[in-house]
Amino acid sequence: MYIKSVAKKLMEKYPKLFTEDFERNKEIVERIIIGGSPIIKNKIAGYITSVIKSERLRAERELRM
Numbered sequence: 001m002y003i004k005s006v007a008k009k010l011m012e013k014y015p016k017l018f019t020e021d022f023e024r025n026k027e028i029v030e031r032i033i034i035g036g037s038p039i040i041k042n043k044i045a046g047y048i049t050s051v052i053k054s055e056r057l058r059a060e061r062e063l064r065m
Contacts, residue, residue, distance in 0.1 A: 014032070
């Protein structure tokens with residue numbers, strides 16, 4: 001639960017920074033979160049990436065309808 005809540009807070013605070021690119025999101029998370037486990041940071045970046053991708057897919061489906 002910690003990963004999702006941190007990821008959501010980061011996406012709310014920095015909505016324009018994150019993209020569908022995991023490597024870019026990983027770099028952004030590394031810059032924002034000082035210290036901490038690299039594994040946790042990667043999981044946060046991965047969750048952010050999956051949320052952004054699913055939001056894009058949902059928006060595309062809505063446009064088709």
